[in-house]
Amino acid sequence: MSASSVQQPRDEQPRNPADGAATLAEIARAAGVSAPTVSKVLNGRGDVAPATRSRVEELLRRHGYQRRRGSVQPAPMLDLVFHELESSWAMEVIRGVENVARKEGLSVVLSESAGRLTPGQTWVDGVLARRPTGVILVLSGLDPAQRAQLTSRDIPFVVLDPAGDPGEDVPAIGATNWQGGVAATRHLLELGHRRIGVIAGPPGIMCSRARIDGYRAALETAGVAYDPALVRNGTFHHEAGYTEGLALLRSADRPTAVFTGNDLQALGLYEAARESGLRIPHDLSVVGFDDLPLARWISPPLTTVRQPLTEMAEAAARLVLDLGRGNQPGTLRVDLATRLVERASSAPPAGE
Amino acid sequence: MSASSVQQPRDEQPRNPADGAATLAEIARAAGVSAPTVSKVLNGRGDVAPATRSRVEELLRRHGYQRRRGSVQPAPMLDLVFHELESSWAMEVIRGVENVARKEGLSVVLSESAGRLTPGQTWVDGVLARRPTGVILVLSGLDPAQRAQLTSRDIPFVVLDPAGDPGEDVPAIGATNWQGGVAATRHLLELGHRRIGVIAGPPGIMCSRARIDGYRAALETAGVAYDPALVRNGTFHHEAGYTEGLALLRSADRPTAVFTGNDLQALGLYEAARESGLRIPHDLSVVGFDDLPLARWISPPLTTVRQPLTEMAEAAARLVLDLGRGNQPGTLRVDLATRLVERASSAPPAGE
Structure with missing residues (x-):
């Protein structure tokens, strides 16, 4: 039986019956429930037993059911x-x-x-x-x-x-996170920095990985070796900038510049620098990411990669x-x- | 005719018919429309002519109509x-x-x-x-x-x-804005300040007026005269803290401390102080209002009145x-x- 020959409510027709996607009536039959019950599930109504609901959801998914565009006013x-x-x-x-x-x-x-x-x-x-x-x-x-x-x-x-x-x-x-990482790192390289640390976001966050890859690309195309000891991971919060910042600043061969995962981390790094007796930018350069309003307001105002949020x-x-x-x-x-x-x-x- | 004697849909009864509030049917009659039309207006439906709608709204208001609690599921x-x-x-x-x-x-x-x-x-x-x-x-x-x-x-x-x-x-x-203004000002008085400036929010904002009244009360109970020259008004933004801050800091007999309308204004004042070559807190004390997260992060960390937002x-x-x-x-x-x-x-x- 072709999908289009099935009797069904006008507003619940599948979008492309010719593609072989199931109709509401077919879903209902396969689930052993009435068409109105399938409608209720589609409309997120609470008055359907959980087991029925998940059976219908499973069938909707398996059959690639799709409500016809414009059939329901959003x-x-x-x-x-x-x-x-x-x-x-x-x-x-x-x-x-x-x-x-x-x-x-x-x-x-x-x-x-x-x-x-x-x-x-x-x-x-x-x-x-x-x-x-x-x-x-x-x-x-x-x-x-x-x-x-x-x-x-x-x-x-x-x-x-x-x-x-x-x-x-x-x-x-x-x-363009990767390009942002390149731009931040090139800026620091052009100023003369060679020991450039980086505080990244959590490793699973793709936008953060792209920034670090850009950092690495800028270093390597400038002939500066990538040093894993200069790379720290942390959350996108102030606290991580402070903690990971302290770790970088207290290391034996400390970086003269740090590129942070975002502006809040940069603020945390500012605090770590103060505690370590390092003045920004004299003893330590900092480049952030995002350009939140506060980047302009802090002291010294933050060099950062603007992300047009x-x-x-x-x-x-x-x-x-x-x-x-x-x-x-x-x-x-x-x-x-x-x-x-x-x-x-x-x-x-x-x-x- | 008493309100309760009117025939009306069960779910649109006024809450207290005994109070003499009009029923939906009475509103409809007075407006010269059907009860379902009044229902549509009540439910914000678009399919009622604007003139009819405003006539019905006016009657609803004038008669103090109130939908019975629980009659419609929110x-x-x-x-x-x-x-x-x-x-x-x-x-x-x-x-x-x-x-x-x-x-x-x-x-x-x-x-x-x-x-x-x-x-x-x-x-x-x-x-x-x-x-x-x-x-x-x-x-x-x-x-x-x-x-x-x-x-x-x-x-x-x-x-x-x-x-x-x-x-x-x-x-x-x-x-407790008034108490907050008192606490901020007392703190500065106890530190030994006598020339205490204040940057307020816009004059029409009551919470800001209360803070300034608290400031004045603290001054006067401490035997320090209130000086209108030390009071500036501005918006609650960073820019106002900067502009009004500069005005205060450049005056002949500049304040040694400033209480700002909020933390963002305090940040603007920090910038004005830097530009004026004044160190915080050595040359200028600052107290903010709100205690946003950034109050802890800026340098120096901001003394502020915490408002539990x-x-x-x-x-x-x-x-x-x-x-x-x-x-x-x-x-x-x-x-x-x-x-x-x-x-x-x-x-x-x-x-x-």
């Missing part, structure tokens, strides 16, 4: 999910999403995945029930089951600044709206340019 | 509205609301009133349509018409850190949920305690 909302809601980094992103949402008459629903890199099922259930116009995930991703759930409901999603490897088929907005968030919001309208963008992954902003925390090494 | 969301989404101040508040929302299985819908102290009608329309469990307004308020709209739909709201004078009947969570936001979220459950709290206005946090930016004046 709510005028964008879902914005953070790995963690911390610091003004998140604020810059929120502002970008708000800018686009306000223009489009959409609200922004904010969630935090409580430090996990994948939001919980409670969040997914909420999304299915409120049916937002789109979902933006910041530094976090979806597992395959969650992706299938959003896809089957025709809820588009975009990953912002992907932490892992979202895969080529996942729409994502990032920044607000613009990235705006691009992610526009991309997810575009996907929701059925437009396929030319490319699913866009990296916005980073650029070095020179301020007062970097100078030639003492004695030069 | 959406599992809290609406959080900011005057402006800036800096980590907003982040602290968002985190507090998120903490409570997550525990209660609610999402947080974030809006910015784009710098206006009252959110626009578009926002109100959105709230009526999505029918959140509660609304939290940060540093902004509602005009009487907006209040009436939320009240008639039985959507509870709470003002956090009220900027104006919300009125005694508006549920609000604040901080996250706890205030948690209290506001709990209060609005309580109101939604029909619980009347003992008091509609609660101010959480501020406290002085001594760090390295305050010291006795040079020469003492």
Whole structure:
């Protein structure tokens, strides 16, 4: 029996019956439930037994069911999910999403995945029930089951600044992290530094790995050997900049300059330098990453690699709206340019 | 005809017919429309002519119509509205609301009133349509018409850190700003300062006025005359701290200590001091307000009055949920305690 010959509610037809994707009625039959029950599962309604629900979800996934675009009016909302809601980094992103949402008459629903890199099922259930116009995930991703759930409901999603490897088929907005690492390190090399330390983010975070690879590329193309003893890993918080900074500054052959994983780490390093009696930039040059507002305000103002967070968030919001309208963008992954902003925390090494 | 004798849909009964409040049917009759049309207006549906809508809204307001509590299931969301989404101040508040929302299985819908102290009608329309469990307004308020709209739909709201004078009947969570101003100023007086400058927020912001009144009270009870030349007003941004700070530091009889309206202003004042060749705390003591995370990170770490923003936001979220459950709290206005946090930016004046 062909998919198109099945009797089904008009608004729940699969998008491409010719592709052989299952219809709602077929899913219902296979699950041994009624079509309205499958509808309830699709709409995130709570009044379906958990066992039935997971059986239906499994069949939806296995059969690649996809709700026809435009068959259901989405709510005028964008879902914005953070790995963690911390610091003004998140604020810059929120502002970008708000800018686009306000223009489009959409609200922004904010969630935090409580430090996990994948939001919980409670969040997914909420999304299915409120049916937002789109979902933006910041530094976090979806597992395959969650992706299938959003896809089957025709809820588009975009990953912002992907932490892992979202895969080529996942729409994502990032920044040119590798180039940023090159620019920061070249700047320090041009000032005359040769012992350049680096504090990276957690090893599993791709954007951080790219920055370190850029650091290494700049060193090696300048003929400076890469020294693993100068590379430390830590979280993206102030504390890690302080702790790893102290470790670098107290080592026998200490670096004369340090490139940090972000501006907050740079602040921690400032503190470590003060404690070690080192003046910035006279005794130690520091280059950060992000260019949060506070980079301009601290003393000395921080030389840093500007990551256009607000613009990235705006691009992610526009991309997810575009996907929701059925437009396929030319490319699913866009990296916005980073650029070095020179301020007062970097100078030639003492004695030069 | 008594209100209770009118035929009406079961779920739209006024809460206290005995009070003489109008029923939905009476509103419909007075407006010359059908009861379902009044229902549509109540539910924020777009398919009602604007003229009809405003006539119905006017009648709802004039007759004090109020939807019966529990007659409509609210959406599992809290609406959080900011005057402006800036800096980590907003982040602290968002985190507090998120903490409570997550525990209660609610999402947080974030809006910015784009710098206006009252959110626009578009926002109100959105709230009526999505029918959140509660609304939290940060540093902004509602005009009487907006209040009436939320009240008639039985959507509870709470003002956090009220900027104006919300009125005694508006549920609000604040901080002990006056006591904070006293504590900051006493601390500087005890260190031996007599010329103590102050940078305040905009004159219309009540929380800022309270801090300045506390400053004045501390001075006068210590027998130090209040000198208007030492008081400057500015926005709550870094720039104002810099500009007003320069003005204070360049005056003939410059202050030896300055109490700023918030931590961001203190950062601007740090910059003004550097430019003026003044060392903190040796030549100038600084006390901020808020205790944002960056207060610990800057150099020297900032002595500041801690305002428990996250706890205030948690209290506001709990209060609005309580109101939604029909619980009347003992008091509609609660101010959480501020406290002085001594760090390295305050010291006795040079020469003492």
